[in-house]
Structures are given as C-alpha cells and as structure tokens.
Amino acid sequence: xxxxxxxxxxxxxxxxxxxxxxxxxxxxxxxxxxxxxxxxxxxxxxxxxxxxxxxxxxxxxxxxxxxxxxxxxxxxxxxxxxxxxxxxxxxxxxxxxxxxxxxxxxxxxxxxxxxxxxxxxxxxxxxxxxxxxxxxxxxxxxxxxxxxxxxxxxxxxxxxxxxxxxxxxxxxxxxxxxxxxxxxxxxxxxxxxxxxxxxxxxxxxxxxxxxxxxxxxxxxxxxxxxxxxxxxxxxxxxxxxxxxxxxxxxxxxxxxxxxxxxxxxxxxxxxxxxxxxxxxxxxxxxxxxxxxxxxxxxxxxxxxxxxxxxxxxxxxxxxxxxxxxxxxxxxxxxxxxxxxxxxxxxxxxxxxxxxxxxxxxxxxxxxxxxxxxxxxxxxxxxxxxxxxxxxxxxxxxxxxxxxxxxxxxxxxxxxxxxxxxxxxxxxxxxxxxxxxxxxxxxxxxxxxxxxxxxxxxxxxxxxxxxxxxxxxxxxxxxxxxxxxxxxxxxxxxxxxxx
Numbered sequence: 001x002x003x004x005x006x007x008x009x010x011x012x013x014x015x016x017x018x019x020x021x022x023x024x025x026x027x028x029x030x031x032x033x034x035x036x037x038x039x040x041x042x043x044x045x046x047x048x049x050x051x052x053x054x055x056x057x058x059x060x061x062x063x064x065x066x067x068x069x070x071x072x073x074x075x076x077x078x079x080x081x082x083x084x085x086x087x088x089x090x091x092x093x094x095x096x097x098x099x100x101x102x103x104x105x106x107x108x109x110x111x112x113x114x115x116x117x118x119x120x121x122x123x124x125x126x127x128x129x130x131x132x133x134x135x136x137x138x139x140x141x142x143x144x145x146x147x148x149x150x151x152x153x154x155x156x157x158x159x160x161x162x163x164x165x166x167x168x169x170x171x172x173x174x175x176x177x178x179x180x181x182x183x184x185x186x187x188x189x190x191x192x193x194x195x196x197x198x199x200x201x202x203x204x205x206x207x208x209x210x211x212x213x214x215x216x217x218x219x220x221x222x223x224x225x226x227x228x229x230x231x232x233x234x235x236x237x238x239x240x241x242x243x244x245x246x247x248x249x250x251x252x253x254x255x256x257x258x259x260x261x262x263x264x265x266x267x268x269x270x271x272x273x274x275x276x277x278x279x280x281x282x283x284x285x286x287x288x289x290x291x292x293x294x295x296x297x298x299x300x301x302x303x304x305x306x307x308x309x310x311x312x313x314x315x316x317x318x319x320x321x322x323x324x325x326x327x328x329x330x331x332x333x334x335x336x337x338x339x340x341x342x343x344x345x346x347x348x349x350x351x352x353x354x355x356x357x358x359x360x361x362x363x364x365x366x367x368x369x370x371x372x373x374x375x376x377x378x379x380x381x382x383x384x385x386x387x388x389x390x391x392x393x394x395x396x397x398x399x400x401x402x403x404x405x406x407x408x409x410x411x412x413x414x415x416x417x418x419x420x421x422x423x424x425x426x427x428x429x430x431x432x433x434x435x436x437x438x439x440x441x442x443x444x445x446x447x448x449x450x451x452x453x454x455x456x457x458x459x460x461x462x463x464x465x466x467x468x469x470x471x472x473x474x475x476x477x478x479x480x481x482x483x484x485x486x487x488x489x490x491x492x493x494x495x496x497x498x
Contacts, residue, residue: 322362
C-alpha cells in the first residue's frame with residue numbers, strides 16, 4: 001500500500017518516525033494509502049530547511065517573487081481538474097464542488113500576484129528640517145499553516161500564497177485524512193520555480209501540531225479547525241511568543257423572513273446545508289423561520305433535500321458525497337437520534353441511506369430537524385454533517401437576538417426582499433461575515449475571511465489585506481542626510497518636528 005511522504009527542501013521525503021495513519025476513500029470505505037506522521041525531529045528538520053531558505057527568499061526582488069507567483073497561478077489553473085480528482089478521492093466531495101474549491105483557492109493566488117502593490121509602503125517628505133520618514137513591511141520568517149480536512153486545497157491556499165509572496169517561507173501541516181493534494185501543490189510550487197525549502201509539507205497529527213506551536217524557529221501560525229483546538233493552538237503558540245490566527249468552528253444561521261421567496265430560499269438552504277455533506281465551516285446548519293410561514297418552508301426544504309442525488313464524489317451525477325470517516329458518520333447519526341430524544345421532529349431523516357455499489361461508504365443522507373430550540377444539543381453543537389436544524393422566531397429582532405446569543409460568530413445570512421430589513425439585520429448581528437440573499441458569504445480574495453466570538457482567536461482574519469498584515473511587520477525609517485558643511489544641530493531635548 002502506498003505511503004504518503006512529507007515534502008521538505010524541494011523533494012518528497014519518507015517518514016522516519018515509524019508512525020502512520022490510514023487514508024480512506026470515503027465513498028467505498030476502503031483504505032487506499034497510509035500517511036507518514038511526523039515526530040518532533042522531522043518537524044524540526046522542516047523548520048530548519050525553511051529557515052535556511054528564508055534567508056535568500058526574503059531578499060528576492062518583488063519582480064522575482066512575482067514571476068514565481070504568476071507561474072504557480074498558471075500551473076494551478078492547468079491542473080485544476082487533476083487537483084479536484086485528488087480531493088474527491090480522499091475527501092469524498094463531488095467533483096463540481098472540488099473544482100469550485102480549487103478555483104476559490106486560485107483566487108487567493110491571483111490576489112497574491114499583486115504583491116508589488118500589497119507591500120507598498122508610505123513616504124513623508126520633510127517632516128522636519130532635512131528629515132524624511134518612510135515605512136515598509138518585512139516578512140516574519142518561517143510561518144506555519146495547520147489546516148483541516150474539509151478544504152485540502154482552498155484553506156491552505158488562503159495562507160501560503162500570501163505568506164510566500166510577502167517573503168516568508170512556509171511549513172504546511174495538512175490534515176492527515178486527505179494529505180495528497182498538499183503534496184501535489186508542493187510539486188507545482190517547485191515547478192513554478194520556487195526555491196527549495198520555501199514551501200514544505202509535514203504530515204502529522206497532534207504531535208506535529210504541538211511541535212510547530214513550540215518550535216522557536218516558527219514566527220507565526222495560521223490555523224483552521226474546530227473551536228476547542230483553535231483555542232488550544234492559540235494559547236500554546238502565543239505562550240511561545242508567536243503571532244497566531246486561529247479560526248474555529250461555527251453555527252451559521254440563515255434567517256428567512258416572511259417576504260422572502262420560499263422556493264428561492266429553500267433552494268439555497270438545501271445547497272448550503274447539504275453541499276459537501278455539510279462539512280464546511282460556512283455551511284448553513286441552522287435555519288430560522290420568521291413568522292407564520294415556517295411550516296411551509298420546512299415542507300419545501302424537506303422535499304428538495306430528499307431529491308438531492310447522494311453518491312460517490314467522482315460520479316459527475318452526484319450532488320452530495322459521503323462524510324470523511326466512519327467515525328464522523330456514526331457521530332452524525334447519533335446526533336440526529338439524540339435530537340428526537342430531546343423533542344425535535346425529523347422532517348427528513350438521512351440515517352440508513354444506502355448508495356448502490358457503495359454500501360460500505362461513509363454516507364449520511366440530507367436531514368432536516370424541525371422544532372429545534374436553542375437548548376438542544378443539535379443546535380448547540382457543531383454537527384459538521386448534512387443536518388439542517390430549523391428554529392422559529394416571531395420577528396426579525398427576535399431572530400437577530402437568537403443569532404447573537406450563539407457563542408459562534410462565523411457567518412450568517414438573511415433572505416428578504418426588504419432593503420430596510422436587510423440593512424437592520426446586517427448592522428445588528430454580531431457575526432464576521434454576513435450574506436443578504438447569499439447563504440454562504442465567503443468573501444472574495446481581496447477581502448479577508450474571518451468570524452467573531454468563538455469562531456476566531458487572534459487579531460487578524462485570513463487572506464486579503466489582513467493576511468498581508470499578519471505575514472509581515474511594519475518598519476518605519478526616519479532619515480536625515482546632512483550636508484558636510486552644516487552644523488550638527490544636535491540637542492538634548494526630545495526631538496520635535498521643527
């Protein structure tokens with residue numbers, strides 16, 4: 001069986017720790033490979049190689065870096081379908097969704113191609129007699145990315161193109177559940193002309209994460225995952241003196257107002273709740289039906305959810321694939337069952353679904369849980385599966401209060417035909433990303449992605465302008481070039497702008 005290695009110093013490197021983890025095809029349930037799991041020494045080797053590469057890469061001209069970024073952009077575009085097939089094979093999402101993931105990652109690469117403008121500083125002439133002041137942004141050094149299984153191409157691309165464009169070197173620790181896409185991306189970086197050691201991939205589990213958090217050669221860490229781990233990574237890495245952005249979990253609401261078109265809203269609810277089997281940090285997992293039309297909305301959503309074509313991701317006819325592991329499937333099924341024990345009603349039950357020819361796959365069908373209250377576990381927990389909970393609210397203010405009472409603040413959406421109500425909703429919710437008749441408001445690459453409250457630990461959102469700020473630090477220079485004939489005019493009082 002194939003063993004998936006690391007990528008260090010411009011080449012694939014076999015694991016030396018002797019530890020490994022299985023990699024599955026979620027559609028069949030069969031193990032397809034084993035991934036090497038790094039120990040502390042292997043993480044140290046990658047960081048040292050990255051540190052050596054940083055010395056020269058950080059001094060490379062903007063034009064030299066731009067050429068590599070543009071070449072990498074062209075290669076990702078050329079290999080988009082190949083990368084999508086790799087994602088579908090190990091993650092299980094359908095090919096159309098996998099292509100969309102790669103395309104959204106490519107948008108961040110295109111944003112990073114504008115590094116000349118992004119890193120442009122400021123200049124102030126003659127702030128004092130013969131004195132000028134200017135600013136510049138410099139890279140941090142070796143930075144690390146720790147990324148989840150649900151977007152094995154896109155989420156790392158939220159990080160490494162921006163970090164590398166800014167002059168840093170990068171160590172990526174992808175999810176051990178679907179690691180192959182990261183290795184292929186590393187090869188594309190090398191083919192684009194990126195010097196060896198600037199981009200490295202270290203596969204691993206908790207031991208590798210902790211080693212990166214503790215390593216004195218790592219200047220900053222970007223993390224995307226669950227809230228408990230995001231909180232732990234932020235605490236551990238900041239205690240070690242690192243800059244950290246740690247994006248956590250979510251409970252994203254879609255508020256449907258009485259004036260919204262029910263078919264339009266239902267179509268988007270179904271796509272946002274069940275796309276990628278609900279394994280998105282921006283998936284809609286809670287719908288809030290406002291007013292007296294809640295029953296009608298649930299009926300339409302359940303009917304449309306039942307029509308979703310569930311099958312293997314590599315089948316072009318499939319609209320929704322399996323979840324990532326058997327353990328994830330069993331956890332989701334248990335959560336559905338527990339919801340009914342707590343008084344919820346199943347308008348659509350996806351348990352026990354069987355996909356012909358893929359009976360051992362990790363499938364859970366679309367599920368709609370109605371009559372949910374904020375006290376129920378199905379609402380309080382991040383299910384991370386194809387489960388849509390439906391709550392009720394009397395008016396938009398009650399819906400806003402419900403959203404704000406939730407500890408997560410990643411994304412939310414409102415469906416309405418009223419501009420005034422939409423504006424009140426946008427200004428009223430304590431959430432980082434808001435959609436108006438857009439259920440998954442993931443911002444385009446030249447804006448930054450990030451939530452509030454328990455969905456983000458750290459000061460910076462990811463990619464976009466805040467990504468540039470995160471991967472660089474400011475330096476301000478105050479300069480004077482006196483004439484050899486001029487008096488020194490030195491003074492013991494504090495300098496002023498005279």
